[in-house]
Amino acid sequence: MxxxxxxxxxxxxxxxxxxxxxxxxxxxxxxxxxxxxxxxxxxxxxxxxxxxxxxxxxxxxxxxxxxxxxxxxxxxxKPFQTVEVLASFILQDNSTRSGLLSTKQILEKEAAKLAFGRINKDHINELINIIDDNSMDITKQHRLFFSYIFEKTENLLLSKIWWLMEEYSHTMNKVHYPKNFYRNLTDLYNKKDYQSIELLFKDFAILN
Amino acid sequence: MxxxxxxxxxxxxxxxxxxxxxxxxxxxxxxxxxxxxxxxxxxxxxxxxxxxxxxxxxxxxxxxxxxxxxxxxxxxxKPFQTVEVLASFILQDNSTRSGLLSTKQILEKEAAKLAFGRINKDHINELINIIDDNSMDITKQHRLFFSYIFEKTENLLLSKIWWLMEEYSHTMNKVHYPKNFYRNLTDLYNKKDYQSIELLFKDFAILN
DNA sequence: ATAGTCGAGTGGTCTGACCACCATATCTAA
DNA sequence: TTAGATATGGTGGTCAGACCACTCGACTAT
Missing domain, CATH: 1.10.10.10 (Winged helix-like DNA-binding domain superfamily/Winged helix DNA-binding domain)
Structure with missing residues (x-):
């Protein structure tokens, strides 16, 4: 050489x-x-x-x-792949796992807020369809529900990171909110009540 | 295979x-x-x-x-090598910058809120020391300032992901808030005004 | 002209061969 | 007995060459 x-x-x-x-x-x-x-x-x-x-x-x-x-x-x-790869290894580290759920919830909350301005009646109906579809278990509903919301944020990086965490959190437990949470969120979208989103997430926070 | x-x-x-x-x-x-x-x-x-x-x-x-x-x-x-390699190659592409910065800001905001309950007078003084130390440029101050805050969140995962983005955003530009932002945040900690954190970040948001 | 074929160039992958380096076990000489 | 030299096996570092799969354009037969 x-x-x-x-x-x-x-x-x-x-x-x-x-x-x-x-x-x-x-x-x-x-x-x-x-x-x-x-x-x-x-x-x-x-x-x-x-x-x-x-x-x-x-x-x-x-x-x-x-x-x-x-x-x-x-x-x-494009930083995405890099961040993605690195994040996937960071997530592997047990010492970081404790924060997984709370971090994931932060992303979900912020996505819900980011999506706020981009959600219309049709989108709301789509979300309601997901939570009313009882052929899926609630875990899957959660996944679809937020996938849809993240899509509306139009922030690809944010979405990918969330997706990674979603994947990993499945090896643990408690990967969804109480049933009525989702309905409440769509209600807020409907009423155009941005302020209460933050509070809703706080009320339903899953501690870790 | x-x-x-x-x-x-x-x-x-x-x-x-x-x-x-x-x-x-x-x-x-x-x-x-x-x-x-x-x-x-x-x-x-x-x-x-x-x-x-x-x-x-x-x-x-x-x-x-x-x-x-x-x-x-x-x-x-250790991000060093990665950043070094990237820095030597990077063709700055503005279109990829957007997702990274806004996501990073979300993490910073949430960290500021998470740390709220765990910050005492001593910590506040430490933060003030950082922003008053003029031997560093503002970029470095930003880094230290938030490093400290993320440490207080006691969420290692959140911290690592932020650190990752912080590193990458350095290959671009606009990696800090206006000078008075940091002082305002410490003031809120001082006044124990949790509510206004969200608003502060909104006011100083770096759009993309 | 058009459709089909073929071949050159390219990345994708595997194998096997050496080399350089390191740790450790082993042997040897004092 | 023991300190030092040495042999050995495992590991990464590198190369050469062989195929395969895919793409594209040139050529050919219709």
């Missing part, structure tokens, strides 16, 4: 730097195509597997996008 | 999930040793190169630490 190596740098880290340099030199922009793996391998005098290790890491960081049979492309940086 | 593959998931992504599961099942903690690459390869029925792609990506994210000749170890998540 010939990639710059000052102390004991691993090849894939050197490749990473070289790619960065390459992007800079060629002034590549979002959407542009990077050289193929084989080409990079040859140009940098590194094994293809090492090149791939660098590319895979970049991919996980959301820096590049890979299209099978086509090539590797620079992508607009 | 046998790692769970629903749609068209790449092997290394499946390996990533499996490793996460493994950490969970065995309740591995920071500093614990992961199975060797060869062992993982065999257990997950994936090539060693695929396993390595997953591990290298995790390494770049700072989730694991690799010691030549010894093995792979779970590491406390």
């Amino acid at each position: 010939a990639v710059s190596m000052s102390p004991k740098q691993k090849v894939y880290q050197g490749v990473l730097q070289e790619i960065r340099k390459l992007i800079d030199d060629h002034k590549l922009k979002t959407g542009d195509k990077l050289p193929s793996e084989r080409e990079l391998s040859e140009k940098l005098k590194a094994g293809r597997s090492s090149v791939r290790e660098a590319l895979r890491a970049m991919e996980l960081l959301g820096l590049i996008e890979t299209r099978h049979g086509e090539g590797t492309f620079l992508s607009a940086y | 046998a790692v769970s593959m629903s749609p068209k998931q790449k092997v290394y992504q499946g390996v990533l999930q499996e490793i996460r599961k493994l950490i969970d099942d065995h309740k591995l903690k920071t500093g614990d040793k992961l199975p060797s690459e060869r062992e993982l390869s065999e257990k997950l029925k994936a090539g060693r190169s695929s396993v390595r792609e997953a591990l290298r990506a995790m390494e770049l994210l700072g989730l694991i630490e690799t010691r030549h000749g010894e093995g792979t170890f779970l590491s406390a998540y």
Whole structure:
């Protein structure tokens, strides 16, 4: 391998730097195509597997996008994947689990408030349909109910983080509110009573 | 390869999930040793190169630490490397900024409220010290200020997620509130005025 | 012209081979 | 007996080469 190596740098880290340099030199922009793996391998005098290790890491960081049979492309940086991956590992840590439920509830409350201005009669009916559908257990109703609300927040990051927590909380317990909570919330939407949302969540808070 | 593959998931992504599961099942903690690459390869029925792609990506994210000749170890998540790598690559894309900032602000607001009941005079003075310390720029003050508040929430998960976003938002801009915001918040703590916290954040909201 | 085929290029994956490094067990010499 | 040298096995680091699956465009037969 010939990639710059000052102390004991691993090849894939050197490749990473070289790619960065390459992007800079060629002034590549979002959407542009990077050289193929084989080409990079040859140009940098590194094994293809090492090149791939660098590319895979970049991919996980959301820096590049890979299209099978086509090539590797620079992508607009989106923090989502990264945050998602990291969050999934953070959640794994037992010491952080205690706060899971209360954090999840915070997100649910804020989502309910964010969605407030974007919810109309039709949406409310949709929500009511969910909580009236007795073919599902309440756990699933909870999930659908809030999925719908989060969708209305139009904040993808917020939604993804909530979804992760929802997933993990299922390995625990108490993953929903009392039955009438949901009805109360839709009532507030109906009455356009923004203020009371905060109070509703406080009343039904599940402590941990 | 046998790692769970629903749609068209790449092997290394499946390996990533499996490793996460493994950490969970065995309740591995920071500093614990992961199975060797060869062992993982065999257990997950994936090539060693695929396993390595997953591990290298995790390494770049700072989730694991690799010691030549010894093995792979779970590491406390340290954002440094991640941020460093990203910073050297980031093409600032305004369109992705929105979700991150608003979500971060939600967490800050809720933390401020959660900490409310656990903040005493001494803590307030500590906060004031931070915002009066002009040897730091306001960005750093913001960081310390809220670090302190999040600590008081005693919710590790919430804190970690916020920290994550804080790190990422630094690759962008606008990572703090107007100067007097912080003073106002400590005043509310002083006056034991819980209600106004919500309003304060609303007034100082950084739109996106 | 159009539809179908084929091949070159690309990423995706696996295997097997070495090397470098580390810890530990083992042997050797004092 | 014991301190130091050495052998060994396990681990990560890296490479080369082989296939496979997919995409796209050029070529061909209709």
